[in-house]
Amino acid sequence: MPRGRVASMAVMTADPELDAAIAAVEDQFSVLFNRARTVWSESAKRVHPDLQPAGYKLLSMIARAGETNAHVVAEQLDMDKSAVSRQVRQLEEAGLVESRVDERDARARVLVATPAAVERLHAVRSRNQERLRSALEDRSVDDLRVVADVLRRITEG
Template sequence: MTIVTEASPAVDEAIADVEEQMSMLFNRARLLWKEAAQKVHPDLQPAAYKLLSTIVRLGSANAHVLADMFEMDKSVVSRQVRVLEELGLVETRADEHDGRVRVLVATPLAEERVREVREGNQRRLREVLLDHPESELRSFATLLRRIAEA
């Protein structure tokens, strides 16, 4: 059971500011996904990039798991996977543990391009955050995690 207490007007205003900044951050993230997709391949859509980067991070993934993870319709995932395959970025293979199950695996080309995109993103983030003390960064990461899990 969550107990909600009255907040001061200043706290309410600060929370509203957090909400506004998160909205701006999400807009920026969508733009970065679009740019990242274009860096990987000019015909790649942002949704396909999100799937691809997750496949790269996980090593392999099942399309149904990806659909659940991103709360996407399975037909959308299927279309994006088909595009990834056509562009030579993903291969479908039999699962090592259950040959009846098909998994998606990134090609070496995809792994290289996603790594390059991530390195650029990490450089930008490092430039923005480098001047902050470690304790502040860890507190920020904790707050982001709590928001993401809410």
């Protein structure tokens, strides 16, 4: 085995070609996740110099939702409520998120991205989408739909 490679601990089936193909997909997911962490870190810094990647993901989710609450954020991002509270406090201090009274339930609070945060996120996402477009623009629309479908099946599954 080449140096630096971890031996596969996968259960081998009767189809070695399928096993190898699945292992290759797993390897590429590892590379993709590492790259995603790097992109989140770079994107966070572009939104605000003190923003951490976790804060960027949280802010992105709040902006996508329009408004949400800390409980929903914690649940959807699979984060501890105290970690979400710390991140929200930092986002508020940076002027990126506002906590408002929920119009439907005055006892509750909702989180809303500020207009400045939405503008910065849009600029960062546009740049990230350009990178993705450059990497994928030579593929057919049908190929891209297949990739999207495979990713959806993996995430649902």
